[in-house]
Amino acid sequence: MLRRMMGFMVLNPLSGVIAVLAIIVLVASLLSPNFLTSYNMMIIARSLAFIGLITIAQSMLMILGELDLSLGAIGGFCGVIGGILMVQVGLPPWLAFALCLLIGALFGLVNGLLVTLLRLPSLVLTIGMAGVYGGLNLVLTRGVAITGIPSSIGFLGTGRWLGLPIPFWIMLVFLAIASFITLKTPFGRYMYAVGSNAPAARMLGIHVDRVRVGVFAFAGFLAALAGMLMVARLGSAQPSIGDSWVLGPIAAAVIGGVPTTGGIGTPLGAIFGAAIIGVIENIIVLFGISPYWQSMVSGAIVVLAISLDAISRRYFKRE
Amino acid sequence: MAYLSVEGVGKEFPGVKALDGVSLELSLGEVHTLAGENGAGKSTLVKILTGTERPTQGRVLIDGRDPQQDRALFKTIAYVPQEINLFTNLSVAENLFMPFSRSHAGRWLFDRRGLEARTRPWLERFKIAAQPSDKVRDISISDQQLLQIARACTQETMKVLILDEPTSSLTDTEVARVFEVVRDVIAANCAVVFISHKFDEMFEISDVISVLRNGRKIATRAVGELDHRELVTLMSGQEVDITARMQPEGPLGDVLLKVEGLCGQGFEEVSFELRRGEILGFAGLVGARRSEVMQTLFGFLPARAGRATLAGEPWRLGDPHYSVAHGLFYLSEERKYHGIFPGQSVRRNIGMALLRDTSRWGVIDAGRERREVARIIADYEIKTPTMARNIALLSGGNQQKAIIGRAMACAPRVLIFDEPTKGIDLRTKMEIYRLMKALAERGVGVVLVSSEMEELKRCASRIVTMYEGRVSGEFDITDASSSALVAAIHGQRRDDHAA
Numbered sequence: 001m002l003r004r005m006m007g008f009m010v011l012n013p014l015s016g017v018i019a020v021l022a023i024i025v026l027v028a029s030l031l032s033p034n035f036l037t038s039y040n041m042m043i044i045a046r047s048l049a050f051i052g053l054i055t056i057a058q059s060m061l062m063i064l065g066e067l068d069l070s071l072g073a074i075g076g077f078c079g080v081i082g083g084i085l086m087v088q089v090g091l092p093p094w095l096a097f098a099l100c101l102l103i104g105a106l107f108g109l110v111n112g113l114l115v116t117l118l119r120l121p122s123l124v125l126t127i128g129m130a131g132v133y134g135g136l137n138l139v140l141t142r143g144v145a146i147t148g149i150p151s152s153i154g155f156l157g158t159g160r161w162l163g164l165p166i167p168f169w170i171m172l173v174f175l176a177i178a179s180f181i182t183l184k185t186p187f188g189r190y191m192y193a194v195g196s197n198a199p200a201a202r203m204l205g206i207h208v209d210r211v212r213v214g215v216f217a218f219a220g221f222l223a224a225l226a227g228m229l230m231v232a233r234l235g236s237a238q239p240s241i242g243d244s245w246v247l248g249p250i251a252a253a254v255i256g257g258v259p260t261t262g263g264i265g266t267p268l269g270a271i272f273g274a275a276i277i278g279v280i281e282n283i284i285v286l287f288g289i290s291p292y293w294q295s296m297v298s299g300a301i302v303v304l305a306i307s308l309d310a311i312s313r314r315y316f317k318r319e
Numbered sequence: 320m321a322y323l324s325v326e327g328v329g330k331e332f333p334g335v336k337a338l339d340g341v342s343l344e345l346s347l348g349e350v351h352t353l354a355g356e357n358g359a360g361k362s363t364l365v366k367i368l369t370g371t372e373r374p375t376q377g378r379v380l381i382d383g384r385d386p387q388q389d390r391a392l393f394k395t396i397a398y399v400p401q402e403i404n405l406f407t408n409l410s411v412a413e414n415l416f417m418p419f420s421r422s423h424a425g426r427w428l429f430d431r432r433g434l435e436a437r438t439r440p441w442l443e444r445f446k447i448a449a450q451p452s453d454k455v456r457d458i459s460i461s462d463q464q465l466l467q468i469a470r471a472c473t474q475e476t477m478k479v480l481i482l483d484e485p486t487s488s489l490t491d492t493e494v495a496r497v498f499e500v501v502r503d504v505i506a507a508n509c510a511v512v513f514i515s516h517k518f519d520e521m522f523e524i525s526d527v528i529s530v531l532r533n534g535r536k537i538a539t540r541a542v543g544e545l546d547h548r549e550l551v552t553l554m555s556g557q558e559v560d561i562t563a564r565m566q567p568e569g570p571l572g573d574v575l576l577k578v579e580g581l582c583g584q585g586f587e588e589v590s591f592e593l594r595r596g597e598i599l600g601f602a603g604l605v606g607a608r609r610s611e612v613m614q615t616l617f618g619f620l621p622a623r624a625g626r627a628t629l630a631g632e633p634w635r636l637g638d639p640h641y642s643v644a645h646g647l648f649y650l651s652e653e654r655k656y657h658g659i660f661p662g663q664s665v666r667r668n669i670g671m672a673l674l675r676d677t678s679r680w681g682v683i684d685a686g687r688e689r690r691e692v693a694r695i696i697a698d699y700e701i702k703t704p705t706m707a708r709n710i711a712l713l714s715g716g717n718q719q720k721a722i723i724g725r726a727m728a729c730a731p732r733v734l735i736f737d738e739p740t741k742g743i744d745l746r747t748k749m750e751i752y753r754l755m756k757a758l759a760e761r762g763v764g765v766v767l768v769s770s771e772m773e774e775l776k777r778c779a780s781r782i783v784t785m786y787e788g789r790v791s792g793e794f795d796i797t798d799a800s801s802s803a804l805v806a807a808i809h810g811q812r813r814d815d816h817a818a
Contacts, residue, residue, distance in 0.1 A: 184682050186674035193671055196660040202619060203657045204672055205643025263662045 016312070017256050017272045020305055024276060028283045035286060038163060046233075048278045049167035052271055053226040055249040055256075056171075056178045057219035059270035062253050063182065064215055065195045065262025066122040068111055070130035071249070072242030074220050075227030077137040078104045082228050083146035083237025093153045101224045107133060108220020112213035130246075137239050146237040157233025167229045174222060178267040191215060196263030252277050255306055276305060322347045322382060322510055323368070323396075323479055329376030329534075330363050337363040339534045340377065345479065350501060350511045352521045352542075354554055355531035356744035357714035358702070361514055364531070365481055368512070369398045382478075395478040397471035399485060401514075401742065402655075403463050405455045405470075412438040412451035415470050444503070445469045446496050460605055461493040468500055480504050481512040486520060487742050490604050490770060498524050516744055517771075518547055530554055555746050565752040565778045566796065567759035572596045575764040576634075576647075576733050581625030583615035584608075586788035589625070593733065593764045598755055600779025600796075601768040602808055607785040609768045610652065613735045617649035618642045629732065646732030650722055652741055652768075654715065658722045661711035665703050665721060666692045668710045672725045691728070699724040700750065716747035723754065733764035740774065752778055772804070786810035 029036040054071050061068050078100045085096035111129055115122045159166040182188035190211045193201040201208050226245070231237045249270075250260070256273025258265030280301045284294050321344035330338040338360045345351050353361045366372040367379060370386060370393035378385055386392035405414050412435045419429070438451035445465045449458040455466070464485060471480060482501070486494045501511050501524055515521055521528060522542060529539040530553040537553050572595025581589045586608040593599045601609045614620045616627060618639040627634040635641045642648075651657030660668050669692045670677065677688040692706055699720045703713055710718060719739060726734060736755065740748045755778060759765045769775050775782055782799060784792040784807035792807030 186678050186681070186683065189667065189671060189674060189683070192663060192667065193660050196662050197656070199619075199657050200660055202639050203617075203649060203651060205640040206671075207640055263660070 014257065014266070014269050014272070017269055017276065020255075020308070021272055021276050021279065024279050024283075024305075028279065028286075032283070032286050035283070040282065040286070042160075042163065042165060044275075044278055044282050045168040046165045047281075048271075048275060049165060049171040050226050050230055051245065051248055051252070051278065052168075052171040052274050053174060053222050053229075054245045055252045055270050055274040056175055056267045057222040058249040059253040059256070059258045059265065059267045060178060060182065060191065060215050061122075061219050062250070062258045062260055062270075063191050063195045063262055063265060064212060065198075065260075066115065066212065066216070067126065067250065067260065068108070068122060068216065068219055069126040069246055070107075070111060070133055071219060071223040072245035073130040073133035073137070074104055074107045074242070075223040075230070075245055076239060076242030077107075077133045077227070078224035079227035079231040079241045080137050080141055080146065080237045080239055082231055083149060084140065086150055087146055087148050087237075093150045097153060097228055100228050101221055104224020104227070105217045105221040108223070109213060109217040111220065112216025115216065116209040116212050141237075141239040143239055145239065147235070149231060149235050149237065151235075153232045154235060155232075157229050157231070157235075167233065170225070170229065174225070175267060175271055182266060187211065187214070192263055194262075248277060249274065251302055255302065277302060321345055324380045325364070325368075325377070326380065327377035328364070328367060328374045328379060330360075330367060330372060331375045337534055338367070338374070341531070341534075341536045342377075343529050343536060343539055345510050345512065347478065347508050347510050348505055349526040350505060350513055350524050352513045352515070352525040352528045353531060354515075354521060354528055354550060356554055356746060357716045358533075359531040359554075359744075360534040361531055362483070363534075365398065365483060365512070365514070368479075368481065369393060369396050394474065394476045396481065397474045397477045397479070398481045399467050399471045399483060401484040401487065403460070403467065405463055405467060407454070407456035409455060410435075410451065411442070411447070411449050411453050411455060411458065411466060414455050414466060415441055415451075415473060417470070441469050441473065445500055461489050461496070464489060464493075465496060465500070468497065472504065477509060479510045479512065481514075483514045484516065484742060485513075486515060486517065488605065488770075493605070494520065516742065518550065521550070522547070532556055551745060554744075563777075565756050566780050567596055567598055567756050567765075569596055569760055571780075572762060576627065576629050578616060578627045579625060581612065581615060581627065582623040583625075584611050584620055586612055586615075586785075589785075589790055591783050591790065591793070593766060595762050595764060596759055597780035598759050598765045598767055598778050600775040600782040601766065601785065602772065602775055602782050602804065603770075603785040603791075604808060605770065606787070607808075608788040609785050610737050611788075612785070613649055613737060613766065613768060614651075617647060617735065619649065643729065646730065647735070648726040648729065648731045648733070649735045650726060650737060650739060652738035654718050654722065659710050659718055662709060664707045665696070665701070665710050665713070666706040669695055669706075669721055669725045669728075672729050695721075695724040695728055699727075699754075716743040719743060719751070720747065723751070727758075731763055733766070734758060735766040735768070737768045738770065739767070740769075740771070772801075784808050 034040060054075065057071055058068065081103060082096050082100040085091045085099060086093050111126055114120060114125055156166055161169055182191060190201065190206050193206055194208050194211050198208055227241055230241045252274035253270040254260065255276055256265065256269035256271065258270050280298050284297055289297060323345040325341055325343045328338055328341045341364060353364065355361050363372065367374050370390060373387065381392040381395060384392060406417065415438050416434055435451035442449065442451065445468065447462045447465050447469065449462050455463060468482065468485060471477065485497055489497065504511055513524060525542045527539060527541055528545060528550065530537040532554060574592050575595045576593040579590045589612050603609050611620060615622050615636065618637050618641060622636040627636065629645065629647065660671065666689065670688045673688065673691050674683065677684055677691055696703065696706060701717050701720045701724065703717065710721060739751050755765050755767065767775065767779055776796065780796055782794045782796065782804065783790055784804065786808065787810065791810055794804060
């Protein structure tokens with residue numbers, strides 16, 4: 001009975017990742033009194049907010065069997081454009097914010113159109129586009145941050161509600177939206193169809209390319225949102241904002257049950273994957289591990305987590 | 320003495336007993352056919368014979384010894400799977416001798432010339448019309464099929480060759496080539512295990528036939544002691560009329576679909592008419608481009624020229640979405656590539672086509688979807704434990720029924736069936752024939768592309784033949800002689816033939 005329950009839990013992709021997260025949290029709270037404090041939880045929530053938005057975007061693309069490696073660059077570039085619009089052009093902050101989200105969606109749209117019209121593999125194309133967006137970013141800023149962001153949008157980055165940062169709540173709202181789209185709407189079904197067998201989807205009369213372009217645009221929108229929230233939080237538009245948003249979200253999605261081959265998994269699972277990585281990185285800092293060791297340790301723990309997951313899954317499947 | 324004996328073998332998967340107390344013996348120098356419907360346990364038995372699954376009951380002895388103790392014994396068993404399983408970007412020679420470690424192709428350095436030289440005799444022996452250096456993706460399907468068999472035979476230790484439906488995508492002439500090879504292998508004192516759904520082939524090539532049903536062995540008979548009818552009864556457990564004609568009855572209606580001068584990938588100037596209330600058959604060799612014509616009409620492939628009308632309305636080519644929205648469906652012979660969504664549940668697979676009915680204001684009504692899918696599962700007798708099951712785990716026949724049920728739920732006006740019974744057992748075949756007949760009688764236009772002459776003669780009201788991308792004849796089923804049909808399929812026009 002117990003064995004069967006465990007088997008069910010391991011085979012259900014979400015419960016597996018939740019169990020891993022629970023174990024890590026448990027171990028961390030036993031080892032460090034500073035882990036389960038509200039201050040520390042807030043720090044984790046805040047970093048999860050930004051990475052989480054990109055993870056939602058990336059996981060939706062991965063369900064389609066696509067990837068967008070330029071999401072970080074889009075986020076950074078949109079943040080910089082937002083800074084320029086607010087500080088140098090003097091647009092009202094809210095208008096600038098909305099415009100940036102649109103621009104992000106537009107960049108995503110361009111990626112999607114190039115992928116579908118030219119039939120390019122998204123991996124290669126978006127590596128190139130990451131260079132284009134990142135390069136434009138440097139051309140506009142010359143690597144210097146834009147300071148003096150109006151404080152009226154500051155609370156979007158620094159404010160709190162019920163003890164948790166506003167960006168975290170915003171991320172949860174978009175997680176809910178993304179989950180709704182993927183699980184409850186025909187468009188979401190089409191995403192899974194395209195991801196698991198694109199020719200068969202075409203045979204059913206599904207507009208495969210429209211689905212792809214739509215998700216790319218939504219991903220660009222989310223990347224821009226993450227970038228703008230970061231600008232609001234920092235009070236300045238740093239050109240380097242999205243630099244660390246590229247590989248983490250992909251690993252998070254894979255840990256959370258969205259393989260790069262597409263067709264399965266959910267954004268919610270991916271967020272749990274992101275939480276695992278976020279908690280691990282937090283623990284490393286809490287334990288005072290030397291910064292030189294940090295990336296090696298966090299990488300090793302990620303590899304360990306996905307290996308455990310794969311092994312236990314195979315074991316229970318064989319039963 | 321038997322080289323391979325199966326002694327009371329059973330295999331239990333969680334919740335399913337795939338095999339139960341099966342015993343049979345295989346002697347060198349004979350062709351032993353495994354007959355049975357989909358899900359009878361043939362593939363599980365094959366997996367046990369090749370060592371990919373362990374029996375949960377009983378044992379297998381190879382040459383009197385238990386291969387579970389000495390796994391090297393499994394190297395005497397060569398297996399050719401049903402699907403083409405080659406490295407399409409590598410050459411014929413490389414495919415033939417893969418993995419190189421067993422073929423002395425040079426352990427450290429790759430000896431391409433030597434390998435290609437040693438490939439030639441194999442190509443001759445198997446009558447494969449390709450050069451050793453040709454890429455496998457450029458050679459014909461039948462050559463690929465033969466190459467797969469040749470590859471199994473390069474295993475020098477081979478004593479038993481297992482062929483799992485080696486003929487399902489081959490025409491009669493090509494089947495004859497496979498059979499020559501089988502006889503060759505037998506002459507070299509090996510045994511062959513043959514799996515097929517085609518009765519003529521079983522009777523032609525087998526020495527012994529064993530029938531499996533629901534995981535049990537029902538009978539083993541020498542081929543002379545068995546006739547067609549009896550075999551069918553043994554396989555299905557009931558009498559099935561395998562000769563009944565399945566042409567739709569009732570009056571012919573007006574022209575539903577009219578195609579004029581359609582040109583596309585590899586075919587030219589294809590014209591035909593489909594009337595309400597008939598099943599229009601398409602016959603031809605592999606490579607006659609029948610599937611391409613249908614896929615172009617459906618919009619999956621681009622058309623170079625030509626036009627079509629559906630019920631008098633001009634038809635837009637090149638847009639599958641338009642075709643589906645206007646009631647023209649194409650059911651591909653490549654279920655795996657063009658039909659199912661592997662990894663997704665049966666519910667999602669079927670539900671995918673119902674979304675317009677099951678969603679309101681852009682939201683899927685889960686309860687309604689479940690009810691609709693349950694209805695289709697019941698109507699089309701799709702065998703699945705639950706609708707949450709991954710569709711890739713269902714048998715081919717049940718996948719096919721799911722795909723047909725899904726298309727039917729969309730109220731089609733024209734349904735194109737491309738080899739709908741490929742790799743499907745007899746009883747399911749009959750169900751599909753009945754379905755097509757009922758559809759045509761309800762006024763849906765039915766096109767049947769098939770390589771099985773028997774199937775076309777039983778189901779189609781009219782047969783259009785194609786040869787190398789052109790229409791080579793058209794026959795009313797009532798006055799079509801077999802010889803004229805065969806001639807047209809091989810490219811002789813009807814008038815040439817008469818002359």
